[in-house]
Amino acid sequence: GDSVTQMEGPVTLSEEAFLTINCTYTATGYPSLFWYVQYPGEGLQLLLKATKADDKGSNKGFEATYRKETTSFHLEKGSVQVSDSAVYFCALSDGSGTYKYIFGTGTRLKVLA
């Protein structure tokens, strides 16, 4: 079945460092891909999405490109801030119009001042 694999955390970076959180997926169809962020004490929030190959999702300085050839959707940010400290979840929906998501296990990011 469909699955999402993302790098284990925690990831600890200094402020202004470059961030990459890896996410790869397996899917039989044409999934849409998502990144969600969960700040401490809050619910998951949609950070960005991409619905087809080569699409780039972006929001708040974060970017991720839907790479069908490598089945990847890596999250990047050029310069992280302390306020980016959170747990990041990669997810896919199978593209069949159902509501079902497959989530990765989450990657905790800690940014130090």
Added chain:
Amino acid sequence: SAVISQKPSRDICQRGTSLTIQCQVDSQVTMMFWYRQQPGQSLTLIATANQGSEATYESGFVIDKFPISRPNLTFSTLTVSNMSPEDSSIYLCSVEAPSGGYTFGSGTRLTVV
């Protein structure tokens, strides 16, 4: 997008007891979703709740253990019944976001002792 209020935010319960989690949305929605996030694992869909009909449960989840109510278009409850330590998890409700993806509540962190 919709704002979801979920309560309680956390609870510590004795085994064999039940806990009811409430989810209130600030707008009317057709479908509400309940997820479980076990320690160190990804989110798993428990069931989908439509107003006026029985909830639809995913494989591995049954109504006797996780009864769900959906009395109107803005509210739902999930009960975790006859709890055991294996039920210790974060439980989240979610709704579809108009722009795609889903909006989540802040979650209920349940510890069963």
